[in-house]
Amino acid sequence: MNDQTNAWITAAAVGLINCHNCGLLHKVAQAHACCHRCGTPLHLRKPDSLSRTWAYLLAAYVLYIPANVLPIMVTTSLGSTQSDTILSGVSYLLVTGSWLVALVIFIASVFVPVLKLVILTYLVISVQMRSTWHPRERTRLYRLAEVMGRWSMVDIYVVTLMVALVKIQGLADIDAGSGAVAFGAVVVLTMLAAMSFDPRLIWDNAEKNHE
Amino acid sequence: MNEHSLNEKQIDDLPAARVETRSGMSIVWLIPLVALLVGAWLAYKTWSETGPIITISFKTAEGLEADKTKIKYKNVEIGKIRSIELSDDLSHVIVTAELVRDARHYLTESTRFWVVRARIAAGEVSGLSTLLSGAYIGIDPGKEGDDVRDFVGLEVPPALVDRAPGSHFFLRANNLNSLDVGSPVYYRMIKVGQVISYRFAQDGQSVEIDVFIYSPHDKQINSNTRFWNASGLEMSLDANGVHVSTESLVTVMMGGIAFDTPRKSNKAEEPVTKDHEFILFKDHQATLRESHTLKFEYVLHFSGSVRGLSLGAPVEFKGIPIGEVIDINMEFNAESNDIMIPVTIEVVPNSMIFKGVSNQMEFIRDNHKTVMNDLIKRGMRAQLKTGNYMTGQLFVDLDFIPDAPTASINWRETPPVFPTTPTPFEEISTTIASLVKKLKTLPLEKIGSQFQDSVITLTSTMQETERLVQTLNTSVTPAITATLDQTRKTLATVEQTIQSDSSTQRDLRDVFDELSKAARSIRIMTDYLERHPEALIHGKRENQ
Numbered sequence: 001m002n003d004q005t006n007a008w009i010t011a012a013a014v015g016l017i018n019c020h021n022c023g024l025l026h027k028v029a030q031a032h033a034c035c036h037r038c039g040t041p042l043h044l045r046k047p048d049s050l051s052r053t054w055a056y057l058l059a060a061y062v063l064y065i066p067a068n069v070l071p072i073m074v075t076t077s078l079g080s081t082q083s084d085t086i087l088s089g090v091s092y093l094l095v096t097g098s099w100l101v102a103l104v105i106f107i108a109s110v111f112v113p114v115l116k117l118v119i120l121t122y123l124v125i126s127v128q129m130r131s132t133w134h135p136r137e138r139t140r141l142y143r144l145a146e147v148m149g150r151w152s153m154v155d156i157y158v159v160t161l162m163v164a165l166v167k168i169q170g171l172a173d174i175d176a177g178s179g180a181v182a183f184g185a186v187v188v189l190t191m192l193a194a195m196s197f198d199p200r201l202i203w204d205n206a207e208k209n210h211e
Numbered sequence: 212m213n214e215h216s217l218n219e220k221q222i223d224d225l226p227a228a229r230v231e232t233r234s235g236m237s238i239v240w241l242i243p244l245v246a247l248l249v250g251a252w253l254a255y256k257t258w259s260e261t262g263p264i265i266t267i268s269f270k271t272a273e274g275l276e277a278d279k280t281k282i283k284y285k286n287v288e289i290g291k292i293r294s295i296e297l298s299d300d301l302s303h304v305i306v307t308a309e310l311v312r313d314a315r316h317y318l319t320e321s322t323r324f325w326v327v328r329a330r331i332a333a334g335e336v337s338g339l340s341t342l343l344s345g346a347y348i349g350i351d352p353g354k355e356g357d358d359v360r361d362f363v364g365l366e367v368p369p370a371l372v373d374r375a376p377g378s379h380f381f382l383r384a385n386n387l388n389s390l391d392v393g394s395p396v397y398y399r400m401i402k403v404g405q406v407i408s409y410r411f412a413q414d415g416q417s418v419e420i421d422v423f424i425y426s427p428h429d430k431q432i433n434s435n436t437r438f439w440n441a442s443g444l445e446m447s448l449d450a451n452g453v454h455v456s457t458e459s460l461v462t463v464m465m466g467g468i469a470f471d472t473p474r475k476s477n478k479a480e481e482p483v484t485k486d487h488e489f490i491l492f493k494d495h496q497a498t499l500r501e502s503h504t505l506k507f508e509y510v511l512h513f514s515g516s517v518r519g520l521s522l523g524a525p526v527e528f529k530g531i532p533i534g535e536v537i538d539i540n541m542e543f544n545a546e547s548n549d550i551m552i553p554v555t556i557e558v559v560p561n562s563m564i565f566k567g568v569s570n571q572m573e574f575i576r577d578n579h580k581t582v583m584n585d586l587i588k589r590g591m592r593a594q595l596k597t598g599n600y601m602t603g604q605l606f607v608d609l610d611f612i613p614d615a616p617t618a619s620i621n622w623r624e625t626p627p628v629f630p631t632t633p634t635p636f637e638e639i640s641t642t643i644a645s646l647v648k649k650l651k652t653l654p655l656e657k658i659g660s661q662f663q664d665s666v667i668t669l670t671s672t673m674q675e676t677e678r679l680v681q682t683l684n685t686s687v688t689p690a691i692t693a694t695l696d697q698t699r700k701t702l703a704t705v706e707q708t709i710q711s712d713s714s715t716q717r718d719l720r721d722v723f724d725e726l727s728k729a730a731r732s733i734r735i736m737t738d739y740l741e742r743h744p745e746a747l748i749h750g751k752r753e754n755q
Binding site for chain 1: 239240242243245246247249250253254256257278
């Protein structure tokens with residue numbers, strides 16, 4: 001593999017630990033140590049990173065189903081009620097010819113969350129399997145997942161704006177459906193999952209493998 | 212020595228981290244648990260709100276729209292159409308609809324669906340609100356029967372949807388007349404029900420009509436109840452004149468049914484079941500006829516024309532209707548080579564009151580023949596009479612003909628033949644006919660020529676007379692004038708003679724005086740002679 005990797009020294013390798021808040025450098029002690037100066041718990045790596053990520057991912061998976069099945073937007077106009085799920089909205093836009101908008105919505109609301117879930121799941125599994133395969137690329141995947149995750153909130157923003165703007169009594173009324181709540185939760189959970197995942201674990205495996 | 216550069220000593224001097232023990236399950240696992248609970252709750256909520264999916268087939272999807280058209284009961288939305296598709300054979304449309312969950316108990320065989328559109332029928336305007344909101348599907352939920360999910364929609368809204376208390380009854384009629392679903396049913400001119408449905412009987416020979424009578428009026432109906440068609444304007448022309456009757460103005464427009472239960476009926480009143488079959492009479496008159504139970508039929512043979520005699524014409528006895536004509540035929544008798552017109556009548560003796568009889572019906576049945584034979588012997592005959600000179604309608608009159616030739620009822624025939632007598636009108640016409648025949652035999656031409664001759668003769672006579680008058684004028688008139696003059700003179704003389712101061716007059720007066728004197732003398736003498744008859748011998752004596 002990459003020979004240079006081994007040449008670089010990490011803080012962990014020399015038995016040092018850094019306080020997240022005040023930056024004070026400590027010697028590695030037992031687990032559950034706290035900062036000598038500010039009392040912040042010290043961690044060599046993000047604590048329970050894998051299990052937390054798993055928890056958030058599982059929750060996101062669970063909520064992803066109602067997010068897609070339940071309507072996210074209930075439109076009432078002239079007495080007729082119409083409720084749209086994410087996919088029915090996309091297909092409606094596609095059928096009516098606005099394929100560009102449909103593409104944006106599809107990418108932001110379907111493609112990105114799914115991709116993010118898949119990437120994080122792969123990363124977690126690969127770390128658990130102590131994989132040493134392409135750590136640099138996997139780190140890049142992680143960065144991608146972290147960066148694009150927030151963009152899937154576009155849908156929620158649209159629904160929120162519509163609900164707030166379109167309130168014409170009797171003529172037209174838009175309400176957020178329960179799917180919107182689930183979808184928002186999915187997005188938040190994937191963001192939390194991305195945050196709780198420690199990408200250093202990818203490299204730890206790579207190092208151990210070389211020792 | 213750089214302060215910030217690390218060396219071995221400095222690293223050793225770095226403070227050791229404090230140790231706090233922490234153990235147990237990570238709290239982060241609550242999150243997927245909560246997510247699971249939320250997911251499960253959402254799933255349950257969605258599942259619990261999802262109602263049954265049903266299909267309804269209609270002839271047309273006019274006014275229906277997928278995802279728009281609603282299903283309403285009592286104007287409450289209980290479902291929505293999901294899709295509209297054509298059936299495989301293109302004969303109808305299949306509407307797939309989703310209902311609210313609560314409706315699943317009512318999706319049985321007796322549940323009915325129909326499309327509510329604006330429509331004007333059966334005397335009422337309905338569904339006007341659908342002009343703005345668009346059509347919707349109405350439902351009449353029913354709990355009877357098995358659960359089904361595939362329905363056949365009604366093409367016309369059912370007349371009865373609100374599950375009002377009441378009873379269904381079953382009528383049979385010859386034809387539907389102007390009845391329709393929703394046509395009213397009247398009892399004493401008050402609307403108490405309506406026609407629910409109608410259909411052909413199995414054999415296609417009659418029409419079966421279902422009516423619904425609202426509670427409590429349905430209690431008025433028992434086995435004696437008579438239903439009749441009160442449709443439209445009923446006009447009849449019979450021997451009694453012109454009849455116009457109608458139940459109400461609504462029935463004139465759209466028809467209706469009326470019923471009544473005769474109170475004084477010979478039959479016992481019995482409650483009826485749903486399957487009891489009532490006859491729908493064609494009018495009220497027909498129900499009255501039907502309520503008589505004991506009838507006798509007779510055949511009448513009339514020699515004259517029966518023009519003006521219609522079916523249903525009354526049979527009267529001394530002006531009281533006791534029956535009616537039920538059949539008029541024409542018969543050819545091959546033996547006698549004769550054409551007969553048998554008129555069948557129906558006599559209902561029930562309208563009579565029998566004095567001194569305990570059981571009227573039995574009495575009539577037992578003594579019918581003897582009584583009738585006796586009546587015939589006393590001269591009872593049937594004859595046609597004109598009931599109405601305006602219309603020329605005839606009726607059959609039973610009456611005693613004083614000097615009728617003897618006759619009797621022929622009981623061997625079925626129905627028995629009742630003796631008849633020619634109509635007075637018939638007699639008159641016969642007489643007139645013979646008169647006309649005699650008139651025809653008169654030698655009118657001869658008479659005419661003779662008359663012409665006479666006229667010629669008369670003319671010459673007249674001419675002669677004229678000549679005579681002229682002669683008279685010229686010759687006789689002067690003579691007559693002279694004679695008249697003479698006469699006048701004579702009369703004047705006579706006048707002079709008999710004038711009071713004329714001598715003749717005076718002489719006459721003297722004569723009368725003398726005569727009266729003489730008469731007096733005679734009277735004196737007779738008086739004297741009466742008293743002194745001896746004077747005739749002795750002569751008059753001197754005063755004694």
